Amino acid sequence: MSPRKPSTKDLTKEMIINEARKQFIMKDFHQVSMRSIAKELGCSHGAIYYHFKNKAEIFYAILGDYFSELNNTLDEKVNGPEDHNTKLLNVFVGYMAFGLNNQSQYELMFMMRDSEIDGLSQEAANFSYEKFAQSVQSLSKTELLNSDIYSTFIALHGFVAHYRHYVKNYEEAKDAVDVHAKFLIKALTYRE
Amino acid sequence: MSPRKPSTKDLTKEMIINEARKQFIMKDFHQVSMRSIAKELGCSHGAIYYHFKNKAEIFYAILGDYFSELNNTLDEKVNGPEDHNTKLLNVFVGYMAFGLNNQSQYELMFMMRDSEIDGLSQEAANFSYEKFAQSVQSLSKTELLNSDIYSTFIALHGFVAHYRHYVKNYEEAKDAVDVHAKFLIKALTYRE
DNA sequence: ACTAGTTGTTAACCACTGGTCAATAAGGAG
DNA sequence: CTCCTTATTGACCAGTGGTTAACAACTAGT
Secondary structure, eight states, X not given: XXXXXXXXXXXXXXXXXHHHHHHHXXXXXXXXXXXXXXXXXXXXXXXXXXXXXXXXXXXXXXXXXXXXXXXXXXXXXXXXXXXXXXXXXXXXHHHHHHHHHTHHHHIIIIIOOSSSOOHHHHHHHHHHHHHHHHHHXXXXXXXXXXXXXXXXHHHHHHHHHHHTTXXXXXXXXXXXXXXXXXXXXXXXXXXX | OOOSOSSOOOOOXXXXXXXXXXXXXXXXXXXXXXXXXXXXXTSOHHHHHHHOSSHHHHHHHHHHHHHHHHHHHHHHHXXXXXXXXXXXXXXXXXXXXXXXXXXXXXXXXXXXXXXXXXXXXXHHHHHHHHHHHHHHHHTOSSOOOHHHHHHHHHHHHHHHHHHTTTOSSGGGGHHHHHHHHHHHHHHHHOXX
């Protein structure tokens, strides 16, 4: 029966997001609860609802950074010093590495379109794909079919979706990633 | 305070599985609760725990049928009257069609290796893959790399994992399925 | 200095979830 | 008429996301 804590630091969106992000690195979305965040922050879980309308809103706020990180990573690969074919390989490997190194984030970014539709995350995912498609096209000697690029993207997605259950990070799947990337290069390079 | 219902029909494993399967077709694993099954069965949710040790056990019991269905579907494609290349295409399309037409089942079969490890489902998934790999090899004119077959499988998996959010069944993704299947044929057929 | 309004927080509460378990009823066997 | 096994209930546990009345703390106006 004593609302409002004596006079500790006020709770901020920043603090909540940081704590959520911290826990989100270790556990997945469903394992991070409003109460676990509140507990670590030393407040009641109800307080969080003053700053965010629901759990999803917190996590979608976090995802922005990860979409940026993915986009930047792919940009780096495209602008590298290597020859085009190597850079294309790097883009593929880079995508899979990101997915495997940020598994719970990747899940929310590209695998959890359900429930709360959340147009923002959807949009960000589409934007990331557009960037990927452009990168792939720009690194190719010939004009590629859009459908081939899309199939390639889906194949990369499939790798992450599959290996996330068997591997904790990119390092553990390094060889398989490489093999898969080379398979996709082969597929894209195919000429009749 | 009146345990044991007067004398209605006894609850059986069969009944529970049937009800769970029924609900599982409409909703996904997390939306089907022990209580929703019990309610429809007219019993208390505690009663179910007499027949199954937990929720997962019910659903893994259901999955067996779906693994069989998938395996049979692929077998049919392999034994069809068409030429090898068409049959290979049919196998790919058949796999994706199964995934899109049984989305929540597919999720549990191939996408939810987490939490309860459940070796049985794991084993069934591996067996399905082995069957797939053999089918693909048998329909190919040349000796394929195991890694290429695996990459192909992952690419199919990726398609299902991706499109499940945008489409309710195979019919709605028919064209995209076809395009993706042809892309993979191209990739497999590649010769340097 | 007093008052009014706003902002932030708490804790109790809701309706759920999966899971456990003592109590107990029904039925069969001796 | 007992004894035993089997099946079932419903109360209970710990947890979830989310809501809200009450209230403290701060701010501005007079």
